[in-house]
Amino acid sequence: MTSEKLVCTSCKQDITNDNGRVIMPCPKCGEETIIRCSKCRKIAVKYKCDKCGFTGPN
Ligand SMILES: [Zn+2]
């Protein structure tokens, strides 16, 4: 286990304690981990993959 914090890809907030968060690999390249907080999911804030530049709420 690492002690790395979970930070939302979109809003950069620490969401270690956010039970509504979603953690998934980038749908395009699969190499970057996309982390979204419950708030950003709710209002469909866009995220961007740092590796391939993929953006989307999907
Ligand atoms: Zn967020």
Ligand SMILES: [Zn+2]
């Ligand atoms: Zn990607």
